[in-house]
Amino acid sequence: MTQTKQFGPLTRLLMNDAAGRKLLLVLAVMAVFIPLSNLLLPEGSFFHVSTYTMTLLGKYLCYALLAIAVDLIWGYCGILSLGHGAFFALGGYAMGMYLMRQIGDRGVYGNPELPDFMVFLNWTELPWYWLGFDQFWFAMLMVLLAPGILAFVFGALAFRSRVTGVYLSIITQALTYALLLAFFRNDMGFGGNNGLTDFKDILGYSLQSDNTRAVLFVASVLALILGYLISRFIVTSKLGRVLVAIRDSESRARFLGYRVEHYKLFVFVVSSMLAGVAGALYVPQVGIINPGEFAPINSIEIIIWVAVGGRGTLFGAVIGAMLVNYAKTYFTGAFAELWLFMLGGLFVLTTLYLPKGVVGLWAHLKEKYQQKKHQREAEDNPPALNTETQSKAAPEQQDKLNFVQGEKV
Amino acid sequence: MSLQTPKHIDNPAVLYMDGVSVSFDGFKALNSLSMVIAPGEMRAIIGPNGAGKTTMMDVITGKTRPDTGTIIFTDNANSQHDLTRFDEADVANLGVGRKFQKPSVIESLTVFENLEMSLKGGRSIWQALLHKLTAEKAQKLDDILDMIDLADKREELAGNLSHGQKQWLEIGMLLGQEPQLLLIDEPAAGMTDEETMKTAELFKRLAQKHSLMVVEHDMDFIEALDCKVTVLHEGHVLAEGSLATVKANPQVIEVYLGR
Amino acid sequence: MLNVNQLDVSYGASQALYNVCMSAEVGKVTCVLGRNGVGKTTLMKALSGHLSAGKGGIQWQGKSLNGIAPFDRARQGIAYVPQGRDIFAQLTVEENLQTAFSALPKSQRRIDPEIYSLFPVLQQMLKRRGGDLSGGQQQQLAIARALLLKPKLLILDEPTEGIQPSIIKDIGSVIKLLRDRGEMAIVLVEQYLDFAAELADEFIILERGRVVAAGAGSELASSQQAKELLAI
């Protein structure tokens, strides 16, 4: 966050973002190499990437985009949303509804108009909110609008009423929880607990073909890159600094004349849309969307990814999402019965030893090294590492969401 | 945004306060307070601890809603606004800037970014998103940095400043904001005598273009400001006039200055 | 007797104090002066235990304070009035005062009414929450709270900040009184030269984290060097 202001809005994006440049490079390489190797190289080849791996990576990429969305509001603006899974799920449902409509008369009951679960519930016509979802463009629009509008209405209410801190967190959680229960209900018309599944094809291409999967993978990479750039654009602008100001001291920002609620609403809506896009790309790759995605615990996990990666660095959010989910995939396969110990341990150790998350590791090591050097110069009296010193030394890592006492002026 | 029912004041004051009262759980922090600040005026406010000075600023800036009373602000375009209806951001955008008693800067932004954020204009989302620092603005920031003696801390996080440095930074932010009316709560606290004088000089220069309301307990500083002084006590005005007159007022001596 | 020997203190990688030496005797007021950002508060935090000494040592009554936590220092009679007051915002005034009981034996756990004669406003506001007080009232509370610890070393970081003139005078007399009782060493950070000059028995002046001048209090008022060092 230094010396960026001399540059125009576009050039500044990747200046001072060595990590981000590397990340984008890796993503770009992945976007080219992985699909090609999957499609062209023979299965035995060392460089062959299996469809399993590609699909898995695609899923991680969606999670990474979701993590960016959360980091944008949490890391930069201090809005701890414990309900962001809701926006992800809504995007997913919008996509899922499109995919359902694509099934046409190939459902088990062979009804050309109605998805199977509706036939089964004796519904005779498509409910109004399903209209239009047979059109791809409309569904894509809804991928953005459904989460966006919900975020707008919810955010406008909450931010105008100055609901902050943990109060906001908890009502976002209440929101996703309420949606979870609502979507469970068969009467809602979204397939109840089973959700939407058994998709056949997208834009006429079979979802089971490797080509389609490769395209979806590339789309996920592109979405992540785009999401990263958009977020980067926001946080490196002056708006980004206003967000940090709001995170640090909301009322100070107000006294400077910034309409805090507008700023919050803006990032909240942008973030919800990013989450929606992530959800939309996720659904065709995993093949199912169901109310489980609304579960509060899922939203908490997103926060965990960001925290593990390093809150307040977009790049860290990506790393965190990838790392935690890879760990989960690996542990649940390799240590099916003990993996919770490992994942739990990973989280605890991260907080203890990597206060700024995985991406903070480097900076941390550097600082440690300098302290060591310093100490060696100081010869004796090693300083007792006390927490006060640590937190004083790096106020930016102190959380300004001071839960008990409200925010500071 | 002008006032609905213009209660016209002949000699437009920048700030017109009449009968403002605030109470907290029955305790009257402001008690029918009235005061008028003229354009370009500098006004010093003194008064015992707990007299209601800070509360008064809270009321003007929209942080606290008064129980009764009117507060009318006349902007440069000569339109009048009833401040009791606006929130903090609105009041700030109308042209009222404030420095807090307890230094408050944005700790995880650098000194430079703090100042940049305070610069006048560009408060809307789109402006913030597409904001570009012009050479002119950059120059202005550099000037301010020099003035507040923090040029060498330009890239330092504001949270890492000492108490006094934060005070200075906050004054700098006020300068960047260029408000029409400045409310300054205890600027000299924690400054050396020299710095105190320097601050007084600075304010006097500002007073030509802006209106200022300065709260202090440091009598030397008040003296250096050389302006009309209002003494608050128990939420209303106890005395008003030149420093010499109020200093001679036995009540002021009794409750404030001591013998 | 407090002795500070070649003390270095850093914030992470940046060093704020270099090789600071000073001492404070019981029955005397030692003033620490210097412009903004020279390291006065840093030094006080090191004395009270909130920052750890990088190099060098602090000794109190012959024993090293290195590695001793603030609460143990408080129990050894070191009381601290920080810059910025740090009162407990949501405790009532009375409860704020009662926190001092933690460092006292059971028999001494009561609020000495003397405190109220010094700061009458506190008695009026016993049930009000500390955070609701005005700035100056909070400062008075912070001083009162420290005095209740019955300290042998009193560390005051700009105690007059934000306090009305009449009470500053009172505080001045209290400090004198405490000094004259001869039971207490007092370290006072002050920017207000007149006030410091009136009270100081000894003084040091800091400049960019180093001690650049020291001497007896009586010299302070007239010292040209002091004036220069405190100028801009």
Add this chain to the structure above:
Amino acid sequence: ADTIKVGVLHSLSGTMAISETTLKDTVLMMVEEQNKKGGLLGKQLEAVVVDPASNWPLFAEKTRELLEKDKVDVIFGCWTSVSRKSVLPVVEELNGLLFYPVQYEGEESSKNVFYTGAAPNQQAIPAVDYLMNDVGVKRWVLAGTDYVYPRTTNKILESYLKSKGVAAKDIMINYTPFGHSDWQTIVSDIKKFGSAGVKTAVVSTINGDANVPFYKELANQGVSAEDIPVVAFSVGEEELSGFDTKPLVGHLAAWNYFMSADGKENDAFIKQWHSFTKDDKRVTNDPMEATYIGFNMWTKAVEKAGTADVSKVQDAMIGISVPNLTGGMAVMNKNHHLSKPVLIGEIQEDGQFDIVWQTDGVVPGDAWTDFLPESKNLISDWTAPINCGNYNTATKTCGGAVAAE
């Protein structure tokens, strides 16, 4: 490969671990035993255990992992219907083989799945018949967790009850969220509904964690089986082992297996289970039997086909029969569902069920229920010439995409 790989896809953590962990152990026990017998086709069996963690999309991911990465020959797994629905497209795409051991709502038949749990006609309908005919129940409470299995089952039951002349006012339907724990109002309502002087029973499709608080509340409010019996489809010995059954004696459950059933096979199975778990208090239950049957059928089919190749085994499966643990033989039908006996048991103080009623012979599982208009005409038949999971006998067409490719 030098081993035959058996994938085990049951949640070992999360909300479903409570039920599914046992099934994982059952499969491991079966594998171990098979290996003791010399394996299969001369090869050892190798179990590959993964944890889908009660997370439905993760089920799909893990299935893909098992099939693509671990290249397993068969998968035993899933409990909830939604997990099965999540897995289904993957096993179909990659032509895997899934054995699903839990009672479910029906309305499905996949070429790649063998359903060894009960279809509604093998559990719900017989239970209602029993209550109607033998107990004289005239008023019904259908209480369930709000999701697809209970909704579907209740829909079928409602239609069935009405066809038997039960008036709408004598049916009370009630849904609760997953993990519902405050049952005061509902139990009190049931009590009121049942105090109209007409014999009333509760048909419970309440699932999982909600059951313990439900039964505790029944006990506390003194709803005894003599007044208002509750017949459950998701409460077995394992669930009962989690609470004090003394106040619940006489409430019912309908299953295809009870641990208390007499018989040599059952005794042997229980013994084997006790020695495998090194705990002679461990209970057995119906989904375990379904796993047992499925596993035995699979080994038999592999032997018959002479290979573990999925397509060959699929064909060989149909018509295979293995002993039930309750006596008699289970047969795999053309619709990939079993023919099994239906049993009704009453809860005893010791947490076991006393079998109070059972069907004369076996009941063939019906994939598509006859009691709903949409599926009345559908059948499933995975043999030539039909070779279809949802064949419409009226239009003589194979609907949908489950059609043989």
Add this chain to the structure above:
Amino acid sequence: MFTLFRRVFFAVLLLSASHNILANNADTQPSLAELSQKLISANYKEKAQLAEQIALIEDDQAIVILQALLDSRLYYVKNNEQLLLVDSSGESDTAQDAFTLQAVAGLGKRDIKKIGVNNSLRVALRSLISRAQISSKHKSQRMAAAQNLLKSSDDIDRAFIDQALERETDRDVAEVLQLVRALMQLKSDQTNERINGLTALDGALYPEVRAGLGEFIRNFSDEEKLSRKNEYQLAQTTLTDIEKLVSINGYIENLYFGLALGAVLLLAAIGLAITFGVMGVINMAHGEMIMLGAYTTYVVQLLMPEHIGLSLVVAVPAAFLVSGLVGVLIERGVIRHLYGRPLETLLATFGISLILQQAVRSIFSPLNREVATPEWMAGTFMINPALELTWNRLYIIIFSLMVLALLALVLKRTLFGLQMRAVTMNRPMASSMGIKTGWVDALTFGLGSGIAGIAGVALSQLTNVGPNLGQAYIIDSFMVVVFGGVGNLWGTLVGAMTLGVANKIFEPLAGAVLAKIMVLVFIILFIQKRPRGLFALKGRAVDNG
């Protein structure tokens, strides 16, 4: 007298059993032993008939055998069909001969078999036994018997009731018997009998009365409604009066349910009101602390299986210690490194929560554990026949309030409470006031965790004791604390009760699922009105922290 009475009664009863396949020649009454022996091979229908015959036998042992049959304690030896009484544990070494009551040794578990009963048989047995008990010495048995008669007023002889009433000395029991008689009177063909019956039923809240009245009214044909207008109207007003009373009782009951639910929420949340509300730790492991308390209850019961009644009393301090100690360990090991970084406590405690869940799964198995309900907590107490409140909920309401009061006392009235609050408000300054911050932090977290453990004891009485227990309560707990206003114990109390009652108000209107959704929406909207919870702290103290 007693036996004579019984004979009369059962003789009447026997007449109604029209054909009896097992009946011996009416003159030669089979002996108790003979009849009992037949139970072994009889099916359920036959067992019912046998039981009726056994009940006729003038031998106190007959009732003992019927009772044993009802309680599933009647066994037989597989190879010689000797009838045994076994105690409720079902262990073969407690076997006695059913007739001689001599202990029978040397039997293994597999040697004996229980004589099964099913529900209908149980109904029959209970009614046989309870009818015999209408003349029992104990009031409670007579009361139960009378209530049982109410259920089956159709097949009882009028003379039997009259006699019983005559002999009854207790008013309550007599009242019930009168209702039985009144219900019979409704069936009479004499108008004034029926009118008497109707008058006697006035205000009676037993559901059987409503059912009887309902049926009585339904049986009026259209012309009877005119011809017996008075009677018809009397019946109707009697029924509406009763129904009014019942519905009032329904509201009271619902309120009680709401408070009871609130008490559960309160218990679950109080610990969090400390660790989160006071300390600011976003404690995702709070649920697991509750879980540990519940498992402690389980272990305590394992250790003292003979004293289930006492076990809960022991479990409360035990759970406090176990959860509290784990809390202290967590605080010392992890949390203390995170002060000033509240959001990271979320990450760390989430990790801890996963670890604890898995630990419990590994140690105790993933299955739910059985925690028994002590006698004194089971059942209901009847305020009136339309309003029966469950004991366990009442205890939990009282218990939760006690815990809260105790905690409030500690917080507000002790130096430790003051230190707790001071430390969380400003840790460095608290230290400078001589407060051992580390010590206070550890104890505070331990206190919050310990209280969560206590909640676990209570919850073990209501719900699953399994690895997921904590997950089921964590979200609700946070909602309660936040809804009430963070850092305010009163808020937690009122918040919990409000949410509990709100839930129970919505539930009858919309069903459990929608009710829950409505409560969540209510929370969201409420927070808009009061952005800092129900009991928000106000003023500068909050803003300026």
